[in-house]
Amino acid sequence: MSEERVAEQSESTYSFAAMEAKWPAVWDRLGVFTPKDDGSRERRYVLDMFPYPSGDLHMGHAEAFAMGDVVARYWRLKGYDVLHPIGWDSFGLPAENAAIKRNAHPSEWTYANIDTQAASFKRYGLSLDWSRRLHTSDPEYYRWTQWLFLRFYERGLAYRKNHPVNWCPKDQTVLANEQVVNGACERCGTPVTKKALNQWYFKITDYADRLLDDMAELEGHWPERVLAMQRNWIGRSEGAHVDFTVEATDSRPERTVTVFTTRPDTLYGATFFVVAADAELAGDLVAPEQAQALGEYQDRVKNLSEIERQNTDREKTGVFLGRYAVNPLSGEKLPVWAADYVLAEYGTGAIMAVPAHDQRDLDFAKAFDLPVRPVLDTGEDDPAVTGVATVGEGTIINSGPLDGLSKAEGIAKAIEIVKDAGTGEGTVNYRLRDWLLSRQRFWGAPIPIIHCAECGEVPVPDDQLPVRLPDDLRGEQLAPKGTSPLAAAEGWVNVTCPSCGGAAKRDTDTMDTFVDSSWYYLRYLSPQYTEGPFDPEAAKNWMPVAQYVGGVEHAILHLLYSRFFTKVIKDMGLIEFDEPFAALMNQGQVLNGGKAMSKSLGNGVDLGEQLDQFGVDAVRLTMVFASPPEDDVDWADVSPSGSAKFLARAWRLGQDVTSAPGTDPAAGDRALRAVTHRTLAEATDLLESRKFNVVVAKAMELVNATRKAIDSGPGGADPAVREAVEAIAIMLSLFAPYTAEDLWAALGREPSVANAAWPQHDPALTVEETVTAVVQVQGKVRDRLEVAPGISEDELRELALASPNVERILDGRGIRTVIVRAPKLVNIVPA
Secondary structure, rough: OOOHHHHHHHOOOHHHHHHHHHHHHHHHHHHHOOOOOOOOOOEEEEEEOOOOOOOOOOOHHHHHHHHHHHHHHEEEEEEEEOOOOEEOOOHHHHHHHHHHHHHOOOHHHHHHHHHHHHHHHHHHHOOOOEEEEOOOOHHHHHHHHHHHHHHHOOOOEEEEEEEEEEEEOOOOOEOOOOEEOOOOOOOOOOOOOOEEEEEEOOOHHHHHHHHHHHHHHOOOOHHHHHHHHHHHHHHHHEEEEEEEEEEEOOOOOOEEEEEEEEEHHHHHOOOEEEEEEEEEEEHHHHHHHHHHHHHHHHHOOOOOHHHHHHHOOOOOOEEEEEEEEOOOOOOOOOEEEOOOOOOOOOOOOOOEEEEHOHHHHHHEEEEEEEEOOHHHOOOOOOOHHOOOOOOOOOOOOOOHHHOOOOOOHHHHHHHHHHHOOOOEEEEEEEEEOOOOOOOOOOOOOOEEEEEOOOEEEEEOHHHHHHOOOOOOOOOHHHOOOOOOOOOHHHHHEEEOOOOOOOEEEEEEOEOOOOHHOOOOHOOOOOOOOOOOOOHHHHHHOOOEEOOOEHHHHHHHHHHHHHHHHHHHHHHHOOOOOOOOEEEEEEOOOOOEEOOOOOOOOOOOOOOOHHHHHHHHHHHHHHHHHOOOOOEEEEHHHHHHHHHHHHHHHHHHHHOOOOOOOOOOOOOOOOOHHHHHHHHHHHHHHHHHHOOHHHHHHHHHHHHHHHHHHHHHHHOOHHHHHHHHHHHHHHHOOOHHHHHHHHHHHHHOOOOOOHHHHOOOOOOOHHOOOOOEEEEEOOOOOEEEEEEOOOOHHHHHHHHHOOOHHHHHHHHHOOOOEEEEEEOOOEEEEEO
């Protein structure tokens, strides 16, 4: 479309295409969304969880980024210096799979998709600072990811160990516990198995207490369900470590095994001992005659997910190891079993089984005919008879020195006994496990460690960072083979040891992509900084992020890891704050017909087609108006065409204003001014509480009131009409930036409306001259009275009783009581 045609349309009719063609260049030329960063204004940092470049933007992006943009634009109008950057989380397995399929390098697919998404983001009219754009797959970025890894390594927070890990047979890579969903790989859906590998971990467990305790400063600023999910994932439990002696046999020496229990008061109720079937301990303890049975059982267990193993409805299975453990309190010998319902990663990988008071232990005891001994009198029937374990509070029985004590007293006494005997102590345990970060993939940040036969693990010197990925691997060379594709790149792997100068090899694993996203919010502050991962002075100025926006699906993974990184970086002395994100807003999903959009269901909606048909502003407005940010939006139930019609009506107001810019509104129509100022007062409160959909509704009401004033009131020349339309333009700039900008220009104002100030309401104009009081008789509305806002209860009672409608309904009956809630309600109860 020619520039002349665009101009013609923009002057005569509402044309979203003309507006979308005109305004982006103006915004870029004026640098509207680049923060001043000079200290002249209070700084506010707004951040959307950055996207993965899997293709063009989809409906979920449209919702999420519209919500964050409302906050950024509102704060800018309120006078803050707003930082609202954009970048891409651009490492990851999908790019690798695409490269294999296309016989290409992952970077080709990745950066082509980034270009596509960047163009769509710009079309979407977001108030982004493009000067800080970053991609985690750029060597300039992952240099600092590797630098941070080495600082963690120096502090003992990055280490390697042999351990059974979650393994995806299809993707041929390790998965963190959080990446296993219902027993399957979250990426491809393949059932996950266990595999013993030497892997890199971050010691996040060292920060478990701080991750829990520091949530106190997030209360009221993060959704409670997110905080609850993190608390549950960390899973702090107070209890005791208790030492059991496994007796020696002719072929096995005596062995002390420590268990963690939250209920040491039930020690006398332990009737057997269980070791996780996949724990090394099982192999260490098993008697020779049971070794074959254990091996066969372990083969079956490795194909089970943790979800399946912990399913309370599954039939309990196990193998007797031919050994006995001695209860340190009672001296009783307990048979030692290996079972799949005990996890190697929880506690010590071994438990004392108290079947009377733990349902899984009871199910196992019944399956293998093991004794059940109640040691807690809860007033319920014997679990050995009912098959239902009794849990909770009660009086301790059958427990020698603990008899007659309460739960709390029994726990304290049991800990005292084992501590005095040197067989245990009180302790705290966590469900949280160290972060497994090794990945047998190509398209990720290489781990900057060199392995030398003489020197062992040798960090790559800082001046040799980044350890760049090779450019010559592509296609089938990247296909899964059980080890990282980097292992086959001999020219890349074989290096000289930085320490001794001998032959050595690079580590061939790459880092979990959650490492990249655990610190990106800091890189945005100074993306060109070369003296470190970020400029500490910039972090002091901008952090923490004032408003973070993203989906609740990241509650455990990304958010927990980012909090961990922030605490470590603080301990390194680079920052002064404990939490990266001061406030968090979750957005819901975009559904279609009550279901998540998917190709298999055939209910997908193409964002590009929606934008072409209705325009960017109509789609954005529809997303915001549909529901509060945290709720789902069902696209089948909304009307982008209705939004487009409303925007056209709002835009036409600008064509009807004839007063000059700067006209004093004080002489304008008071009724319209009152509507405008009440709208602004309400909108301000609603925006602060993130009720964006109600703000849209208020803007619609103001448009209607203004149109009425123009058509059948004081007319377009009235100063109050200009005041109202300017307020509408500013309000709409939060949701419909193209329409708002065009409306602002029609009013004779210089661009950009984003640089305008949020209008201040006049309290004197927000006071309603009258309010409607509802009069009820026996709870049914019988009249409505227009009364003064300050009317007293006695005055309102007299007016209500004098109402002809009320007198007719009462028909001479007496009155038992009159309930008055001035100035809005009177309820009369007849005798």
